[in-house]
Amino acid sequence: xxxxxxxxxxxxxxxxxxxxxxxxxxxxxxxxxxxxxxxxxxxxxxxxxxxxxxxxxxxxxxxxxxxxxxxxxxxxxxxxxxxxxxxxxxxxxxxxxxxxxxxxxxxxxxxxxxxxxxxxxxxxxxxxxxxxxxxxxxxxxxxxxxxxxxxxxxxxxxxxxxxxxxxxxxxxxxxxxxxxxxxxxxxxxxxxxxxxxxxxxxxxxxxxxxxxxxxxxxxxxxxxxxxxxxxxxxxxxxxxxxxxxxxxxxxxxxxxxxxxxxxxxxxxxxxxxxxxxxxxxxxxxxxxxxxxxxxxxxxxxxxxxxxxxxxxxxxxxxxxxxxxxxxxxxxxxxxxxxxxxxxxxxxxx
Numbered sequence: 001x002x003x004x005x006x007x008x009x010x011x012x013x014x015x016x017x018x019x020x021x022x023x024x025x026x027x028x029x030x031x032x033x034x035x036x037x038x039x040x041x042x043x044x045x046x047x048x049x050x051x052x053x054x055x056x057x058x059x060x061x062x063x064x065x066x067x068x069x070x071x072x073x074x075x076x077x078x079x080x081x082x083x084x085x086x087x088x089x090x091x092x093x094x095x096x097x098x099x100x101x102x103x104x105x106x107x108x109x110x111x112x113x114x115x116x117x118x119x120x121x122x123x124x125x126x127x128x129x130x131x132x133x134x135x136x137x138x139x140x141x142x143x144x145x146x147x148x149x150x151x152x153x154x155x156x157x158x159x160x161x162x163x164x165x166x167x168x169x170x171x172x173x174x175x176x177x178x179x180x181x182x183x184x185x186x187x188x189x190x191x192x193x194x195x196x197x198x199x200x201x202x203x204x205x206x207x208x209x210x211x212x213x214x215x216x217x218x219x220x221x222x223x224x225x226x227x228x229x230x231x232x233x234x235x236x237x238x239x240x241x242x243x244x245x246x247x248x249x250x251x252x253x254x255x256x257x258x259x260x261x262x263x264x265x266x267x268x269x270x271x272x273x274x275x276x277x278x279x280x281x282x283x284x285x286x287x288x289x290x291x292x293x294x295x296x297x298x299x300x301x302x303x304x305x306x307x308x309x310x311x312x313x314x315x316x317x318x319x320x321x322x323x324x325x326x327x328x329x330x331x332x333x334x335x336x337x338x339x340x341x342x343x344x345x346x347x348x349x
Contacts, residue, residue, distance in 0.1 A: 023051070023052050023053055023110045023111075024052060024053060024055065024074075024108055024109050024110065024111075025046050025047070025050070025052045025054070025055040025056070025109060025110070025111040025112070025113070026055070026056050026057075026058060026106070026108075026109040026113070027039060027042070027043065027046075027055065027056070027057050027058070027112075027113045027114075027115070028058045028059070028079075028084075028112070028113070028114040028115060028116050029057055029058070029059040029064070030059060030060065030079055030115060030116055031059070031063075031115065031144075032060075032063055032291050033063045033272065033291030033292070033294065033295060034215075034289075034290065034291035034293075034294040034315075035115075035291075036057065036059060036063050036064050036067065036291075037181060037182070037291070037294040037295060037298050037318075038154055038155050038158075038294065038315075038318070039057070039115075039155075040067075040071055040072065040073070040155075040181045040182075040298070040318075041155040041156075041158070041179075041181070041318070042113070042155065042158045042159055042162060043055050043057075043071070043072050043073055044072050045159045045162070045163075045172075045173070046111065046113070046162070047072060049163075049168075049170050049171075050111060050166075050168070052110075052111065054074035054075065055072070055073060055074055056073070056074060056075040056076060056077055056109075057073050057075075057076050057077070058076075058077045058078075058079055058082065059077075059078075059079050060078070060079055061078040061079075061080075062272060063272065063291075064076040065272070065273070066182075066272055066273055066276055067182075069185065070182050070183055070185065070188075070276075071181055071182050071183070071298075081105075082102070082105045083101070083102060084116065086102060086126075087102075087116075087117070087122075087123050087126040087127055087130065088117070088122065088123050088126075089122065089126070090122050091122040091125040091126055091129075094122070094125075094126045094129065096129070096130060096133060100133075103130060103133045103134050104134075105130075106127075106130055106131040106134075106137065107134040107135065109131065109137060110135075110136075110137055111137070111138050111140075112127065112131055112137060112138070112139045112140070113139075113140045113141075113142060113162060114127060114139070114140070114141050114142070115142055115144055117141055118141060119141045119142070119165075120141075121141065123141070124139065124141040127139050127141075138166065138167075140161075140162055140165045141165075142158060142161045142162065142165075143161065150314075151313065151314075152174075152313075152314070153174075153175055153177065153313070153314060153315075153316065154314050155175040155318065156172070156174055156175050159172045159173070159175070160172045176318075177316060177318050177319075177322075178318075178319070178320045178322075179318055179319070179320070180298065180299065180300040180319060180320050181298040181319070182295070182298040182299050183299075184276065184277070184280040184299060188273075188276060188280050189277070189280055189281060191274070191277045192204070192276075192277035192278045192280050192281035193281055195267060195270070195274060195277060195278050196241065196278060196281060199241060199265040199266070200265060201239050201241070201265065204239075204281050205239075205283065206238055206239055207238075207239045207240075207241060207281065207282045207283050207284075208233055208238050208239065208240050208241070208282065208283065208284045208285070208286065208348065209240075209241050209242075209243055209278060209279060209282040209284070209286070209296070209301075210226050210229065210240060210241070210242050210243070210264070210285075210286045210287065211242070211243040211285070211286075211288075211290065211292045211293065211296075212226040212244075212248060212287070212288070213244075213245060213247050213248045213251070213287075213288070213290060213292075214287075214288040214290035215290065215291070217333065218308070218309050218332075218333060219288050219289050219290065219308060219309060219310060220288055220333055221288055221327065221332060221333065221337075222332070222333055222334065222335055222336050222337075223252070223256060224335075224336040225306075225336050225340070225341055226242075226286070227259055227260065227263050228336065228338075228341055229341055229344060229345065230242070230260075230263045230264040231263050231264075232345060233345070234263065234264060238348075239265070240263075240264035240265065241264060241266060241267060241278070241282075242260050242264055242265070242266035243266070243267055243270070243275060243278070243292065244257075244260070244266055244267070244268045245268075245269060245270075246269060249268065249269070272295075275292060275295065276295060276299065279292075279295060279296045279299055279301050280299050282296070282301050283301075283302065284302040284303075284304065284348050285297075285301050285302065285303045285304065286306070286344065286348075287303075287304070287306070288305070288306055288307075288308075289305060289306075289307050289308075289310045289312075289315060293305050293317055294317045294318070296317075296319075297317030297318060297319030297321075297322045298317070298319055299319070300319060300320050300321065301319075301321070302321040302323075302348075303321060303322045303323070304323050304325065304344050304347055304348065305317050305322060305323070305324050305325070306340070306344075307324060307325065308326075308327050308328075308329050308332030308333060309329050309332065312326050323347045325340055325343060325344060327340055
């Protein structure tokens with residue numbers, strides 16, 4: 001008899017686990033790479049507090065494609081694959097015929113969180129209608145920006161909003177800002193070493209990667225700061241590699257690009273996967289408040305993040321080895337700062 005009880009208990013547990021795995025969540029995140037990485041604590045909170053078997057992110061494939069297999073995100077879908085623009089019409093005029101592709105797009109999810117639209121907007125109402133055409137689903141719309149008086153981290157704001165709107169009596173928790181959100185695979189490490197080897201670095205150790213760009217010019221520390229850091233690090237025997245994307249190639253004039261090439265090695269126009277692979281092999285990283293900085297921090301690479309106009313308390317990168325330097329806005333992009341350069345050199349020592 002005890003043996004039959006054990007078999008019954010095992011079958012019951014397997015049934016519960018199978019049912020849990022059937023429940024999936026979806027997060028609509030249309031932001032860039034930094035926004036996507038700062039959404040990862042919400043992914044973990046939803047999986048743990050709701051017992052979801054998986055969570056997918058619907059976003060721009062070039063930003064979210066690196067996450068499955070390296071984070072708690074289980075799958076991704078391209079935002080271009082769903083006609084989301086149809087959900088922005090006034091709710092009173094919105095309707096869907098049976099079998100509409102929009103219904104099928106959300107049919108697999110029991111929980112849907114959206115950073116598109118605003119809470120109580122027509123978009124949210126139309127998404128609720130769409131998701132519930134095929135089954136019962138909970139839909140939560142989150143504001144992307146906190147109120148002016150909010151003093152916490154943006155990832156906490158996401159979690160607090162979700163907990164408050166979920167109708168599940170969930171207890172929000174503070175994000176561990178020293179968590180490594182992204183885990184690179186062995187293949188990433190091998191490829192990262194190969195990419196560094198291609199720049200002439202035979203032994204990819206003691207490497208400092210510098211990314212001088214960001215989404216907006218106002219968030220870019222004066223380029224002379226990065227050049228001076230690279231030159232001094234080189235004199236101290238460190239291997240320095242600049243990461244340059246299309247924006248930097250267009251933003252800098254020929255003279256500046258020549259100075260970068262003369263002060264350190266550089267890698268140009270890598271895919272985001274390749275950037276991840278290089279950052280994973282770096283000893284340290286220096287950059288602005290940018291998506292690449294959030295990626296470096298999330299991987300656990302020692303990260304120096306230089307903030308100007310944005311609030312480091314709210315948008316600090318999450319990672320186990322992050323050092324944030326706040327530079328006055330008036331001088332941040334306008335002129336070099338020898339004092340902050342020296343502080344960064346000490347932090348990299």
